[in-house]
Amino acid sequence: MFEMIFHFLKEMGAAGLFMGTALEASSVPFPGALVILIYGFLLKPNLLETLLLALAVSAVYTIFSYVPYVIGYKLESKMKEKFSEKKVEKTKRGFKKYGEWSIALSRPLGIGNYVSYAAGMSKVNRWKFGGLTFIGIFPLAVAMLFLGRLGEVKTVNHVLQASQNYILAGAGVLLVCCLLYKFVYKKRTAS
Incomplete structure (x- = not known):
């Protein structure tokens, strides 16, 4: 292919x-x-x-x-x-x-x-x-x-895909942390 x-x-x-x-x-x-x-x-x-x-x-x-x-x-x-x-x-x-x-x-x-x-x-x-x-x-x-x-096109393509997955996973974790902070921590401090 x-x-x-x-x-x-x-x-x-x-x-x-x-x-x-x-x-x-x-x-x-x-x-x-x-x-x-x-x-x-x-x-x-x-x-x-x-x-x-x-x-x-x-x-x-x-x-x-x-x-x-x-x-x-x-x-x-x-x-x-x-x-x-x-x-x-x-x-x-x-x-x-x-x-x-x-x-x-x-x-x-x-x-x-x-x-x-x-x-x-x-x-x-x-x-x-x-x-x-x-x-x-x-x-x-x-x-x-x-x-x-x-x-080394195949090797570079593999590295690019793997790094993009890590970056997206990191961004997802960061998003979850921000949402948790906003909805959990801020609600506790507001109470």
């Missing part, structure tokens, strides 16, 4: 790299980082080519990340219909105060694409959104191309 994917991507050329990146950025569940990794293996780019490819991949990713951003932007008024306007405004203020850098920081993780919806709903400045998206995806693109060039 792995060889068939390699052959297909090799036949696609650079268009396959950009299409895979565009799909992931558009919030389609697609392993864009793995595609970048495979292209690093297939193309074996030197340092300058790696940087140029990473710039191109980051630009494509940034452009297509506006798809979920615009959807979130348009859905903001629908959210006010479903939830109280006070809750929607509180969420938007919280995202603006603490969350704008989450646009960049979440890009290497699997949840980065979905932050685009929250950024759109929070009416984050479109230029700031694009800049933070580019800042977040560029290092990942460089790393994936470089690691792919090393040739």
Whole structure:
């Protein structure tokens, strides 16, 4: 199966790299980082080519990340219909105060694409959104191309999947701890 994917991507050329990146950025569940990794293996780019490819991949990713951003932007008024306007405004203020850098920081993780919806709903400045998206995806693109060039694609893919599982598990534990603190500890201190 792995060889068939390699052959297909090799036949696609650079268009396959950009299409895979565009799909992931558009919030389609697609392993864009793995595609970048495979292209690093297939193309074996030197340092300058790696940087140029990473710039191109980051630009494509940034452009297509506006798809979920615009959807979130348009859905903001629908959210006010479903939830109280006070809750929607509180969420938007919280995202603006603490969350704008989450646009960049979440890009290497699997949840980065979905932050685009929250950024759109929070009416984050479109230029700031694009800049933070580019800042977040560029290092990942460089790393994936470089690691792919090393040739251990299967090993790197396994490590990426395992680390993402640990990160998501850690985030889940953190969420549970925060909820416990909010509902258990705060209720005891309020009594």
